[in-house]
Amino acid sequence: PSRAALVAHRPRLGEILVANSYLTASDLKRALDSQPAGRELGAHLIDLGLIPETSLYEALSLQQNLPLVDLDPAEVPLHVARALPAHVVHQWGVLPFRIEGHRLFVARPEPPDLELERQLSRYTRLSLRFRLITRSNFDQLCRQLLVAEAGLLQVDALGLGRGQGLELLAQALVVFGPVGESGQFGGHLAQAQAEFRGVPLLPQLGLQFRH
Numbered sequence: 001p002s003r004a005a006l007v008a009h010r011p012r013l014g015e016i017l018v019a020n021s022y023l024t025a026s027d028l029k030r031a032l033d034s035q036p037a038g039r040e041l042g043a044h045l046i047d048l049g050l051i052p053e054t055s056l057y058e059a060l061s062l063q064q065n066l067p068l069v070d071l072d073p074a075e076v077p078l079h080v081a082r083a084l085p086a087h088v089v090h091q092w093g094v095l096p097f098r099i100e101g102h103r104l105f106v107a108r109p110e111p112p113d114l115e116l117e118r119q120l121s122r123y124t125r126l127s128l129r130f131r132l133i134t135r136s137n138f139d140q141l142c143r144q145l146l147v148a149e150a151g152l153l154q155v156d157a158l159g160l161g162r163g164q165g166l167e168l169l170a171q172a173l174v175v176f177g178p179v180g181e182s183g184q185f186g187g188h189l190a191q192a193q194a195e196f197r198g199v200p201l202l203p204q205l206g207l208q209f210r211h
Contacts, residue, residue: 073144
């Protein structure tokens with residue numbers, strides 16, 4: 001059968017959550033009755049406090065037949081994280097995390113589709129292997145592997161030593177949100193600015209963030 005046919009016959013997310021005791025049938029009905037237009041069920045369930053993020057992604061893993069990974073940024077080599085062009089990583093919300101033989105393992109907080117595979121295949125000859133990852137884990141990887149690397153490039157450009165640069169960058173890494181479709185790191189800076197010895201750091205490092 002085609003992939004479209006397989007997708008059409010997959011059980012609904014709510015059914016999986018109830019069948020695997022992540023959620024009661026009454027709580028599912030309450031969530032469905034109050035689900036805002038355009039809001040995904042999983043996100044709405046988390047908003048209501050009915051399930052934790054990990055339970056949602058375990059259910060998605062079962063629904064999509066896609067392994068779920070929990071990645072430590074310290075165990076992902078930078079050269080692997082940058083195996084795909086930055087604009088591709090940002091646009092498609094993916095992050096390479098392992099290379100084994102001729103296979104490139106890619107993490108994503110959303111299930112992959114044929115268009116994603118087609119686009120990524122333009123930039124690598126390796127065989128793609130997708131893994132599901134929670135949104136919070138994905139954002140953590142992006143903050144520590146991609147934002148930090150971008151900041152260090154700016155530190156180099158400013159002629160700062162790596163020791164001072166790392167100290168500056170550590171002060172500058174406020175909590176960033178997820179990667180947006182615009183290719184920029186989204187998230188809220190609110191009114192805060194990280195400072196080091198009274199000097200605003202984000203402008204100095206040349207890091208630009210927007211909603």
